[in-house]
Amino acid sequence: MTRSPDWVPPGTDDTVPSAARIYDYMLGGGHNFAVDREAATKAERIMPHARGVARLNRAFLRRAVRFMVDQGVRQFLDIGSGVPTVGNVHEIAQEADPECRVVYVDHDPVAVAHSRLILDGNDRTTALKADARDPSRILGDSQLRRQLDLDEPIGMLFLCMLHWLPDESDPGGLMRHYIDAMASESYLAITHITEDYLPYQVREALRIATRGGDQVTSRPYDEVLTMFGDLELLEPGLVGCGTWRPAGPGDIAEDPTLNQVLYAGMARKS
Template sequence: MTERLDWVPPDVDTSVPNPARVYDYWLDGDHNFQADRELGEKILKIMPGVRDASRLNRAFLRRAAGFMVDSGVRQFLDIGSGIPTVGNLHEIVQRADPECRVVYVDREPVAVAHSRMLLEGNDRCEVIQADLRDVDDILDAPETARLLDFDQPVGLFMLLLLHFVPDAWNPEAILARYRDRLAPGSFLAVSHVAADTEAARLPEAVEAYKSTQNQPYPRTYDEVIRFFDGYELVEPGLVGCAMWRPQGVGDMSDDPTVNSLPYAGVGRKP
């Protein structure tokens, strides 16, 4: 049965699960539907550590954003930003400096609708509904032009996004187009499901995702690191998500396979 709530955009079929809403469910958010919860539980039965990996990815966002602010960046572009949950990028960076500006981009209508509700009254944030491939539409959008100055460094985030991009789309070329528009001193943060993880039953979990019409494409270390072409990797380089500058026990899992399930890294454009 299709759930229909007054805040749900009319063109959203809530009977079809969506990866952004499944991720929201794993993070204990409330912007998901029965189909998302059912798929989330199905994948958790296959790989119980997925929920912990989602939490670790959120912790990586916090640490990478804090690092960029400490490096002098005050403007951010988050592509594939997903459903609003506690610890959003704008909350992190504006807590450090209220002058920070953030543009969120997602193609999922529910994510965009909720982001706009959440950000109402925050004149230093904008939300755009667009696909990763719409490079010029995103970078030249009026919302982007209002907040971001591409003559100054930008912090670009693409977290748990690129493993939904097939090789046929040539993701390296897409990332190069973004990179070429960024000023020197800009940063790129990426997290990506690892194909060479020791986590058992990953292929089964990937197969379960086919019902979302968003097929995941886990990649190896050598494949993921190519997304940083043209950047200098910040220490400690491309590592398991939990191993990127952990700041406390909460940034790690007791299961070492979960710690390395998503790769994560930050690169700086010289």
């Protein structure tokens, strides 16, 4: 009988692929199972540059966090954080200012367990296991409240997360709860998958990658835009992930179409 690695919580089903672990694999992480790697490989046959899209999202995360830090934000809430592979929010923010505080939230037990493992000893970070569809539970959590002061500006991130919420979950309504909890001078960053540019490839890749798990609801431009509510969208607006303020060649794909698989944007609360 094979012993599970220490980072695998008891009772974890390693026969069903997990979006968080597939993403970890595509970013070169080591916290995934054979079923996740198999799903990723099949998805890449349909959409050969899927890894590139994952890296574009991670590059946007880096730019977004650095931008927020430059604006004076020193606390961050990452909803749907996944497995915190290299280059995640706390590393970027605390490299700029060690005083930055970060709370990660995910419903995947493996993602949360590994987060707690690597964050052990970092008293300015916390990982919560919670469902994004329960904003009252998350925002009222005692661990979050010890780490973050919601009366002060916050950087809130929903990266590759909102497309996991079906329309019946009313993601726009959920976002209003989170936006209402943000203090003035806070920032909200969102990335969201779309079929506006590569409908067949995106649809088929997602079908394979989410086999046996939650399904993805890709959305067109106008629907993603509503997720920001009435916040002030920063330039260049809601655009392809790779084209949101790229800082270098690694931030943008050589194939311009791939830059459009994910929409990305950031907004500020006045």
